[in-house]
Amino acid sequence: MPAPEEPTTFPFPGSTYRGPDPRFARLRAECPVARVDTAGGGHAWLVTRHADVRAALEDERFSRAAVYAPGAPRFDGLFQAPPGMIVSLDPPEHTRLRALAELAFSPERIEGMRPRVRELVDGLMDGLAAEGPPADLVAGFAAPLALTVICELLGVPLEDRDHFHTWVRQFAAVDGPEEEALEGRERLGSYMAALVARKREQPCDDVLSALAAARIGDxxxxxxxxxxxxxxxxxxxxxxxxxxxxxxxxxxxxxxPGTWRHLGEHPERVPTALEELLRTVNLFATDTSGLPRVATEDVVIGDVTVPAGDAVFLAFASANRDETVFPSPDRLDFERADNPHLAFGHGTHRCLGAPLARLELSVAIGALAARFPGLRPAVPENELRWRTGDVNTGLLALPVNW
Structure with a gap:
């Protein structure tokens, strides 16, 4: 396989929420499994084609747990999930935790939240209407909706929820002082330890209580x-x-904007449009999940042998633009019927919360488009303020008019 035409240092600087850096297309065509230098020194392998990313996600020789072994590659400026998190484990430990979690995170429980999500959406839309136009869609809608839903699902008391915004921001930051990220993680952990103790003693109808009660045999x-x-x-x-x-x-x-108005008039088309938006709207700040894997032995992927001990990054944003899977991949086709995107991953580590995310996003988009068909940004896009140095690409604010 020929080498790419230009030196590559990962993460690439040209990616935005609208899609990955253009050099990903060249890598897919010329060098789909590429050895890249990484910011801060060292190297890793970058997998860019859809089929290869899926294959790597299914291959247990690409280990998440090995990332934490002594002497494993380290990467400055990239989020490192702490050891012990489900995303940091391999089978059989991961399999055990996943099976227990799925007992509590059932499809029935998630679907049962739909009326409450719609109630929250309606209340937040009332708040936007009272405030504006203009109004901030991040502070006035997206952030409080997501925070309230996940806190209610876990059973976090209402009066405690404001603490979490700061702690999660500290935890997710990758370019700030390491002690701040550690502080955010420790504060979250301390709070959760006290909450778990309460759920053990006085269980309620929430996921944390259900997780505490989950049993498979003994x-x-x-x-x-x-x-x-x-x-x-x-x-x-x-x-x-x-x-x-x-x-x-x-x-x-x-x-x-035409599609926005159309979705407000035809809410039954929101689910199909949402899958296309999940494929094309690039949430990942590094075009990957930010979670490297380490080869536990020499592994052939594509036409390349990844040596044992080397790190691999799986480029989900690139895989979602693979022209061999998605015809006209850079065009948003809101009627695209066959859409095997990897926004929620694949295989063993497929996102446990995908059904909840789909529910929240579909309810919110359909309701907003119906109530505010003329919704539009209140400032030029080049004046929007972005949160940098995080796991995810994020807006600090989204001023909107209607």
Whole structure:
């Protein structure tokens, strides 16, 4: 396989919420499994084609747990999930935790939240209407919706929820002082430890209580595992969903206003359009999930042998633009019927919260488009303020008019 035409240092600087850096297309065509230098020194392998990313996600020789072994590659400026989180484990440990979590995170429980999500959406839309126009869609809608839903799902008391925004921001930051990220993680952990103890003593109808009660034979989650699960779900359920919602609304209202109005008039078409938006709106700040894997032995992927001990990054944003899977991949086709995108991953580590994210996003987009068909950004796109140095691409604010 020929080498790419230019030196490559990962992460690439040319990616935005609208798509990955253009050099990903060249890598898919010329060198789909590329050895790249990484910011801060060292190297890794970057996998860019859809089929190869899926294959790597299914191959247990690409290990998440090995990332934490002594002597494993380290990468400055990239999020490192702490050891012990479900995203940091391999089978069989991961399989055990996943099976117990799925007992509590059932499709029936998630679907049962739909009326409450719609109630929250309606209340937040009333707040936007009272405030504006203009109004801030991040502070006034996306962030409070995502935070309230995940806190209610976990059973976090209302009076405690304001603490989490700061702690999650500290935890997710990758370019700030390391001690701040550690402080955010420790504060989340301490709070969750106290909450888990309360749920053990006085269980309620929430996921954290259900996780505490989950059993497979004699097996159950330990208190430490419950604490880690709690802040994992809180961070992912809040930050990722709020970010994806704001970016999706920006994409539709700034670049596809006709589709925005159409979805408000035809809510039955929102689910199909949402899958295309999940494929094309790039939430990942590094075009990957930010979670490297380490080859535990020499592994052939594509036409390349990745040596044992080397790190691999899987470029989800690039895989979602693979022209061999998605015809006209850079065009948003809101009627695209066959859409095997990897926004929620694939295989063992497929996102546990994907059904909840889809529910929140579809309810929110359909309701907003119906109530505010003329919604549009209130400032030029080059004046929007972005949060940098995080796991996810995020807007600090999204001023909107209607």
């Amino acid at each position: 097996d159950r989650l330990s208190d430490e595992e419950l604490v880690v699960f709690g802040y994992t779900l809180l961070g992912a359920g809040f930050d990722s969903t709020a970010g994806q919602l704001a970016l999706t609304v920006l994409t539709l209202t700034a670049h596809h």
